[in-house]
Amino acid sequence: MLYYPGFEVKDINWLKFALLYLDDLRPIIPMIPYARENYLDSLTLRIMDSTDLIREYCPDYKEGNIASLKAMEYFDNYLKNPKIFAGQFKFSYRRADFLIDKWKNESQQNYVLYNGKFSNDFYYYCIDEGIAHRCDEGIKINEDLAFVYMSFLAEVISEANQMEAITDISKYNSIILNNNTLLSKAAGKELKYAVNNIELNLPNDIRKISINKFIDLRSSREFRQLRTAYTNEIKNLIEAKEQKNDGYSLEDLLSYQKEFVRFCQQSFNMLGSISLTAFGIHQIANDNLTPMALLSTTIGVHRDLNAVVKAKEIAETFKDIHNKHLARKYVATLRKTI
Numbered sequence: 001m002l003y004y005p006g007f008e009v010k011d012i013n014w015l016k017f018a019l020l021y022l023d024d025l026r027p028i029i030p031m032i033p034y035a036r037e038n039y040l041d042s043l044t045l046r047i048m049d050s051t052d053l054i055r056e057y058c059p060d061y062k063e064g065n066i067a068s069l070k071a072m073e074y075f076d077n078y079l080k081n082p083k084i085f086a087g088q089f090k091f092s093y094r095r096a097d098f099l100i101d102k103w104k105n106e107s108q109q110n111y112v113l114y115n116g117k118f119s120n121d122f123y124y125y126c127i128d129e130g131i132a133h134r135c136d137e138g139i140k141i142n143e144d145l146a147f148v149y150m151s152f153l154a155e156v157i158s159e160a161n162q163m164e165a166i167t168d169i170s171k172y173n174s175i176i177l178n179n180n181t182l183l184s185k186a187a188g189k190e191l192k193y194a195v196n197n198i199e200l201n202l203p204n205d206i207r208k209i210s211i212n213k214f215i216d217l218r219s220s221r222e223f224r225q226l227r228t229a230y231t232n233e234i235k236n237l238i239e240a241k242e243q244k245n246d247g248y249s250l251e252d253l254l255s256y257q258k259e260f261v262r263f264c265q266q267s268f269n270m271l272g273s274i275s276l277t278a279f280g281i282h283q284i285a286n287d288n289l290t291p292m293a294l295l296s297t298t299i300g301v302h303r304d305l306n307a308v309v310k311a312k313e314i315a316e317t318f319k320d321i322h323n324k325h326l327a328r329k330y331v332a333t334l335r336k337t338i
Contacts, residue, residue, distance in 0.1 A: 002057060002158050002165040003027045005150035008044045011168040013207055019053055019214040020334070021194045021231065026057040026163070028153060030116025032137075039114075039137075043211065051218040059117060059157060067153035068122035074148065079129060103142045104130040111146040114138045117153060166191075194234050201331045202338055213338050226333060229326035 003025045009015040018025055032039060040048075048054045082100055102108050109131070115138040123139060126132035132141040141149075147169070154165040164187045199206060217223055 001025050002154055002161075002163045004154040004165060004167055005147045005169065007039060008041055009168055012211060014168040015047075016206055016209070016211060016214045017195055017198060019047070019051065019218045020198055021191075021227065022053065023231075024052065025054050027054065028059055028117065028150070028157065029056040030058055030114050032114060032116070047215060050215055052224070053218060057157065059153065061119075063153065063156050063160065064117055065119045067117075067149065067156045068119040070152045070156075071118075071149045072122060072125050074152070075125075075129070075131065075145065079131075099144075103145060106133055108142050109133055109140045111141055111143045112137050112139075113141055113146055113149065118149070122149075189238060190234060193238055194231075197234065197237075198334065201334050203335050204338070209338050217333070217337055223333070226326050226330035229323045230330040232323060233327040 001022055001024070003009065004027070007027050007029050009018065009025070036045060036048075044054065079100060112135060113132075117138070126139055126141060127134065131145060132139040134140075154167075157163065158165040164183055166183055166187075202209070
């Protein structure tokens with residue numbers, strides 16, 4: 001996920017979810033000739049140093065130039081016709097001029113856009129129009145306009161790199177880009193399902209759990225494999241819902257015991273050489289063995305040509321069951337650790 005508008009996630013609870021679910025989060029950070037401590041807070045630095053969640057994305061000149069052209073056209077339309085475009089900033093026709101006064105008030109220009117994110121033309125345009133002023137890092141501009149610009153830059157980068165772009169600042173979501181190209185409907189649906197299911201499986205309100213617990217969990221060696229398996233099962237759940245299996249839940253998907261028994265019954269007819277022992281059934285029911293271990297303890301496959309021919313099919317089935325086991329272990333880890 002390409003993250004915008006800033007370098008750091010402001011919503012701490014959204015950041016907790018990101019640590020549990022997202023593959024990575026890529027804030028747009030240009031080349032800056034200062035130590036990271038000068039522009040990143042201690043929490044972001046700790047996450048970057050301790051986990052694999054945050055990886056910077058450095059925009060190139062072409063991306064910044066295209067975004068600058070789009071933003072200048074957009075700003076110019078508003079500055080010249082404020083009453084026509086007032087609705088996009090949730091201002092009434094009568095208050096449109098007030099918004100421009102706010103943007104041109106230097107005391108309201110409190111958001112830093114760093115050099116490397118925009119073109120020289122954009123720099124001089126903002127200065128000449130009075131909607132920004134110079135600073136050592138680049139320009140200072142009103143937060144509204146900074147978000148508009150970063151939305152354009154995120155859109156350019158996401159389209160060029162086939163990435164999803166995401167923000168945790170909800171108040172700006174409806175300002176521009178009503179076609180919702182930054183976050184596709186499929187990705188939005190997946191994140192919604194994941195949020196709901198993770199919150200359901202946490203033992204406490206996510207707001208009351210220390211961010212340190214999430215960082216420690218994400219940094220553990222085993223967690224990546226468990227999280228990946230859980231992510232895949234969320235996608236399977238969405239697919240089941242889209243196929244109108246509304247009664248299907250994540251719990252159903254993760255119930256690999258029933259699937260394992262059904263597989264054994266089918267395999268008996270398929271191979272004529274499989275036996276499921278009472279001990280094996282007991283182990284499955286009590287979740288005492290991993291699915292891969294079940295292969296050697298609950299199934300006996302005779303060494304004949306049939307078994308060799310079907311080995312690949314068996315392996316694929318056990319791979320699927322193993323993933324379900326890992327996803328269940330992810331849920332168990334959340335309940336136990338956090």
